[in-house]
Amino acid sequence: MLFQEAGFQDDHHFELxxxxxxxxxxxxxxxxxxxxxxxxRVESHDAKAYLSEGRESLLGPHKSLLQSYYSFEDGSxxxxxxxxxxxxxxxxRYSKELERFLHLLKEHKGPMxxxxxxxxxxxxxxxxLLKITQExxxxxxTFEKTGKVKSFMGKxxxxxxYRELELVEAEVIDDHKLSxxxxxxxxxxxxx
Numbered sequence: 001m002l003f004q005e006a007g008f009q010d011d012h013h014f015e016l017x018x019x020x021x022x023x024x025x026x027x028x029x030x031x032x033x034x035x036x037x038x039x040x041r042v043e044s045h046d047a048k049a050y051l052s053e054g055r056e057s058l059l060g061p062h063k064s065l066l067q068s069y070y071s072f073e074d075g076s077x078x079x080x081x082x083x084x085x086x087x088x089x090x091x092x093r094y095s096k097e098l099e100r101f102l103h104l105l106k107e108h109k110g111p112m113x114x115x116x117x118x119x120x121x122x123x124x125x126x127x128x129l130l131k132i133t134q135e136x137x138x139x140x141x142t143f144e145k146t147g148k149v150k151s152f153m154g155k156x157x158x159x160x161x162y163r164e165l166e167l168v169e170a171e172v173i174d175d176h177k178l179s180x181x182x183x184x185x186x187x188x189x190x191x192x
Contacts, residue, residue, distance in 0.1 A: 001039040004084040024049030024064040035064040044068040083116035111164040
């Protein structure tokens with residue numbers, strides 16, 4: 001499970017039994033931390049948290065992203081990059097942040113998932129996002145028949161990209177009270 005605006009505190013545990021977690025906080029407010037969180041029934045063998053180089057607006061917080069690796073029985077690994085992309089900045093800063101995704105991911109050989117809130121609300125941002133995903137040989141999950149993905153100014157904001165996995169199921173869950181974004185449910189299986 002990938003969350004982009006998870007709230008967590010040192011003295012409270014995220015309540016999902018039998019899951020392990022990796023997190024990357026980008027904001028502290030009233031002794032509570034917020035950021036991206038990746039939860040899995042399998043413990044990651046490595047995780048790295050990153051902050052965006054730019055800030056949201058002049059004095060706003062950085063955005064966070066989280067790179068987690070999960071091992072398969074044969075020793076290969078799945079890389080997941082959980083993204084909450086920069087929003088209230090010019091297209092040039094957005095483009096630079098997406099180039100960083102490419103830098104973080106390009107050395108990985110094998111299955112990969114790149115997912116989250118990409119704040120891709122104009123054509124230049126969409127073009128850059130599609131260019132980066134093409135360079136990484138990633139495919140986009142489509143949710144055409146299952147509900148509406150969060151959008152702004154006619155552009156979708158939330159995406160799940162993948163490679164070397166078989167897409168089994170994809171659904172937008174629009175009957176919830178969790179967030180202003182609709183949860184995306186995607187199930188993959190490993191290609192063998």
